Amino acid sequence: MNKRQKRGNAWRRLAILLTLILLLVSPAMPAQASNPQQDDPPSGSASVQPLVELVTNVARLFIQFFVFSSVAVFAVSVARGFWSAQIANLVGSPMGVSQAWLNIIAAVFIFILAVMSTTFVGIVFDAVRNYVDTSIPIPQF
Amino acid sequence: MDLARSTALVAVIAEVMQWAGGLGAIYFTVALVTTLAQAHVGAIAGRTGVLVELYERAIPIIVCLAVVASAAALGDAVGRWMTSGVQDATGAVALWRGLAEIVVQAVLMTVGASLAVGFASGVLGAQLSLLGGQPGILSALAARLMLVVLTGVLTLLAVRLAGLVIGLV
Numbered sequence: 001m002n003k004r005q006k007r008g009n010a011w012r013r014l015a016i017l018l019t020l021i022l023l024l025v026s027p028a029m030p031a032q033a034s035n036p037q038q039d040d041p042p043s044g045s046a047s048v049q050p051l052v053e054l055v056t057n058v059a060r061l062f063i064q065f066f067v068f069s070s071v072a073v074f075a076v077s078v079a080r081g082f083w084s085a086q087i088a089n090l091v092g093s094p095m096g097v098s099q100a101w102l103n104i105i106a107a108v109f110i111f112i113l114a115v116m117s118t119t120f121v122g123i124v125f126d127a128v129r130n131y132v133d134t135s136i137p138i139p140q141f
Numbered sequence: 142m143d144l145a146r147s148t149a150l151v152a153v154i155a156e157v158m159q160w161a162g163g164l165g166a167i168y169f170t171v172a173l174v175t176t177l178a179q180a181h182v183g184a185i186a187g188r189t190g191v192l193v194e195l196y197e198r199a200i201p202i203i204v205c206l207a208v209v210a211s212a213a214a215l216g217d218a219v220g221r222w223m224t225s226g227v228q229d230a231t232g233a234v235a236l237w238r239g240l241a242e243i244v245v246q247a248v249l250m251t252v253g254a255s256l257a258v259g260f261a262s263g264v265l266g267a268q269l270s271l272l273g274g275q276p277g278i279l280s281a282l283a284a285r286l287m288l289v290v291l292t293g294v295l296t297l298l299a300v301r302l303a304g305l306v307i308g309l310v
Binding site: 050054058062069103109113114131135 | 208242255260269298
């Protein structure tokens with residue numbers, strides 16, 4: 001096995017690992033799982049359920065598009081970071097390599113945020129759900 | 142006779158719903174095409190922030206399509222409230238309250254989806270900005286995500302906030 005094959009295998013393993021992370025994270029969709037009225041549905045919630053389900057499905061489609069696009073953009077960002085580090089090293093730029101490292105670290109950080117975005121939103125939703133109320137009070141003036 | 146009338150009425154309503162659904166789909170397609178074309182022309186002209194405008198204009202179009210698609214259930218609920226029989230002022234207030242609660246439930250139960258979409262799209266936008274070499278991306282991303290979460294949480298707590306204000310009055 002030559003060097004190129006080894007490198008190809010390493011990239012393939014990285015791609016499989018990223019796919020596994022995405023598959024593990026994707027069931028934690030907060031859009032539907034963290035429905036604030038799931039435990040105690042108010043009267044008439046059945047009438048808005050089709051609308052909610054439709055919006056949730058559209059949102060799921062958008063989120064899948066965004067997260068899978070972010071995988072591709074992450075790969076391009078890392079490649080671009082290393083490439084710019086090579087160029088900086090070639091031309092002898094003193095700050096170039098550190099700048100490239102900063103770019104790569106930022107790309108990794110933002111990619112982790114992208115993959116974990118549904119989980120973060122789920123955490124926010126779970127924290128707020130106990131305070132959500134849909135019944136409108138009628139005051140006595 | 143009544144059964145025949147109600148069957149005929151249901152048939153008419155089903156036909157109208159079918160027309161309305163078809164018209165909604167046509168309107169959605171035309172609106173999406175013109176919005177995308179306008180964004181493309183703006184990008185050709187060198188206007189910045191085209192994607193923001195596109196995103197902002199596409200969201201109401203999609204929400205309108207979702208409302209059209211679920212119009213039967215919504216119309217059924219509103220119809221049940223309207224035919225419940227309003228005899229006095231208390232009944233009228235209860236009617237308005239029921240209609241308002243339908244709207245409030247529809248909005249609050251879709252906030253989770255919008256929050257997740259806002260979060261994911263914000264992060265993807267930051268990734269693209271990083272790729273383009275734009276400075277100050279992480280601070281812009283933090284501000285955007287905080288705004289998304291803050292507005293989402295405020296929307297979820299809106300009924301309680303309104304209750305607090307009414308209680309003060």
